[in-house]
Amino acid sequence: MVFSSKLIEDAVQEFSRLPGIGKKTALRMVLQLLKMEKGDVDGFTNALSKMRHEVQFCADCHNVSDGLVCAICGNRARNNSQVCVVENIRDVIAIESTQQYNGLYHVLGGILSPLDGIGPEQLNITTLHKRVKDKGVEELIMALSPTIEGDTTVYYIARQLQGITLRITTIARGISFGGELEYADEMTLAKSIAKRLPIENYVSVNGK
């Protein structure tokens, strides 16, 4: 792409560094910013800059936070005996968006993946161990990806915590709501039959 303006070129260049943004999409974004009021563009760039410079990571759960401790860990109305272990921040947002969970989180920062060079030292497992021992955690809910790496991580953590009185659970695997049976993969379908629930439980799970 040949630009006649260095200012536009630089902006497009910077934009196309973001994931999934090619040159054409970057150009569309830049031209959209060019159409916006200067004040609105300042609002946009300031919000991003402020976010990058001021966001911290919660000292307890490693979630993004506006202060030393995140809004979830700092909320006394939440059940601090339950900790949901997730891979990353996006998972916290996904679970929070269901508005069905009232415990705390622990963000691992990834899952064990030797091929990618991610071992236990790269994950926030030591702090999880300490938290479970010192903070009266009664249940760990493992909400990791249903992959071999995810399962390995679950087993690794469970083994690390052996000897501590603690309930360790994983989120249910099965056919998603609205999903069609015939399109489910064999593994999921097999698991969902093996782990079938009595109708009463199913109803109560739905809260009906």
Place this chain on the structure above:
Amino acid sequence: MVFSSKLIEDAVQEFSRLPGIGKKTALRMVLQLLKMEKGDVDGFTNALSKMRHEVQFCADCHNVSDGLVCAICGNRARNNSQVCVVENIRDVIAIESTQQYNGLYHVLGGILSPLDGIGPEQLNITTLHKRVKDKGVEELIMALSPTIEGDTTVYYIARQLQGITLRITTIARGISFGGELEYADEMTLAKSIAKRLPIENYVSVNGK
């Protein structure tokens, strides 16, 4: 989506104002920025802010410009007897990227579209007229979208310039009907400029 950090929420909110960016994509972008070095994020936001505050529009051709006159109009190596009339800035970038055209441009800022309330007054037609009369333009290459609105605009401009000795051509119909100029591949676009037709041929081709 429920965020536990206001900083993240604000950044996602701002990002999702851009065209084609939903909340999930915005979040992915924001988390990517969060992973980047602070200095790189500053580079990103500064480039966008600088672009919005400093970009001007060329006094001659209305293209984006880093100064009063754009780099194309200010380039003495270019053929200033040829002016390529385009709808918008994206079209200039698309044609420049073919590296096959050495004349100047004139950015109309749209095409005639009565239904959208775009009449001749909303377009940069008066300045085009003045430019043709005063600046020794010998050829106008109409590179507008091959749509009814594009054709109407071509005819309107041609009629306005009646009486002035001038060759008016249009880019060749290598581009499919209903296709938008900016999505054409560079080869097709280059050919369509090289094989431009005099207006008479253009009319007979259309059988009008």
